[in-house]
Amino acid sequence: MSLSVLMTAALLGQSAFSLGVETPAVEKAPDVAYQELSEGQPDAALRKLEVSSAVSAGDPAALINLGSAYAASGRTDKAIASYRAAIASHDRYSLELADGSWVDSRLAARTALKRLLTATARASR
Template identity: 50%
Template sequence: MAVTVLLATALLANAATLSVADTPTREWSDVTHQEVAFEELTAGQPEAAIAKIEANGGVASRDPAALINLGNAHARLGRTEKALEYYSAAIASDVRYDLELADGRWLDSRQAARMARDSLLKRGAQALRQ
């Protein structure tokens, strides 16, 4: 099973947000399919997303999709440092697979994590300039 990534652009913030869906779309073998709290994130419930993903324990600590969504949830709560830790963990994870973007393109999970990290850093730099 695999994971789908929804890439939505926040026009006002001029930044991309990645949310990883738990819809199986492609085969991958290193990590079993798990709940990555896509519904909670898209519903604007980052605390619920964190609780759901953390309930997966050890699997969530290696799975890039879970790590990216933990980063997204913390970013939405304004916890930039924590979000960056999760994005960095997804980049460094020994588990790696392709994620499908909303536009149908496939992207390596490490590239998706880098995109989320870079977007967060860009938003932070823009906020400092204002």
């Protein structure tokens, strides 16, 4: 009988210990200047993104938005470079677009680059 009491105490002690294990913190998504771009403020987006650690780390969402901000500011060469960096990024994931649809980050960057190059070609005619 004392053995079952001892085993119960040991099991209860293990349960209490396992409840004290910390869970990892949820990583906060980087600020990719979505609000500034959606409000038509590319210069504000550039100020935020040009110093962003997400851009320097090669985050595709930050690079795509940086390209969009450059494009809206008329800096086509920098926009093209940003979109190409997003395409080449080691990171790849699904992004939610402004219309609520989800798309692969590389496809989003390729689509943005294609639209920019098409618009640039039309403007040069």
